[in-house]
Amino acid sequence: xxxxxxxxxxxxxxxxxxxxxxxxxxxxxxxxxxxxxxxxxxxxxxxxxxxxxxxxxxxxxxxxxxxxxxxxxxxxxxxxxxxxxxxxxxxxxxxxxxxxxxxxxxxxxxxx
Amino acid sequence: xxxxxxxxxxxxxxxxxxxxxxxxxxxxxxxxxxxxxxxxxxxxxxxxxxxxxxxxxxxxxxxxxxxxxxxxxxxxxxxxxxxxxxxxxxxxxxxxxxxxxxxxxxxxxxxxxxx
Numbered sequence: 001x002x003x004x005x006x007x008x009x010x011x012x013x014x015x016x017x018x019x020x021x022x023x024x025x026x027x028x029x030x031x032x033x034x035x036x037x038x039x040x041x042x043x044x045x046x047x048x049x050x051x052x053x054x055x056x057x058x059x060x061x062x063x064x065x066x067x068x069x070x071x072x073x074x075x076x077x078x079x080x081x082x083x084x085x086x087x088x089x090x091x092x093x094x095x096x097x098x099x100x101x102x103x104x105x106x107x108x109x110x111x112x
Numbered sequence: 113x114x115x116x117x118x119x120x121x122x123x124x125x126x127x128x129x130x131x132x133x134x135x136x137x138x139x140x141x142x143x144x145x146x147x148x149x150x151x152x153x154x155x156x157x158x159x160x161x162x163x164x165x166x167x168x169x170x171x172x173x174x175x176x177x178x179x180x181x182x183x184x185x186x187x188x189x190x191x192x193x194x195x196x197x198x199x200x201x202x203x204x205x206x207x208x209x210x211x212x213x214x215x216x217x218x219x220x221x222x223x224x225x226x227x
Contacts, residue, residue: 042219103155
């Protein structure tokens with residue numbers, strides 16, 4: 001157990017639908033990062049939150065949004081889902097880059 | 113634009129021999145580099161890192177080398193063990209500031225250790 005909890009582990013949904021992925025960071029970590037890993041692709045940075053505030057944005061689609069709540073858990077909302085959104089979505093938290101990120105085990109999203 | 117590149121999608125190495133995984137980067141602002149290891153159905157786990165002020169960092173069987181002029185880093189695993197079979201990701205950061213540690217990842221290299 002890495003200390004970063006992601007739910008659900010698997011999600012199957014239809015095109016056009018909306019889903020919410022949840023992440024609880026490791027205790028004491030203020031930063032939460034969301035990454036997407038599509039088939040045979042590396043980890044693509046989506047967005048970072050630090051203590052409730054958006055800190056950095058990557059290649060995140062307008063259909064996607066995220067937030068970090070006062071208890072530091074984060075949610076990634078994906079709407080108007082397309083087949084191409086099928087991927088592994090990872091959440092990571094950190095106390096500082098010199099210690100690296102701690103990743104959750106991911107949510108596998110399948111859009112059918 | 114892939115700023116961090118791992119040009120070998122896969123690598124097979126005999127058990128006990130040295131595994132060398134390579135990574136190239138294009139962004140000269142990157143000043144901190146990390147390697148992650150990923151098993152199936154798990155999230156990546158941090159393995160080893162190196163700051164741009166160094167050219168080598170060692171941790172047990174794992175050594176990372178950085179060649180800034182060539183914008184190249186490599187991970188050496190000696191000796192390779194069956195448990196090292198995994199996907200290895202190279203990652204880089206441009207400006208490590210507290211509260212802003214965005215990492216750019218490569219596409220990964222699948223390492224298979226042959227018993």
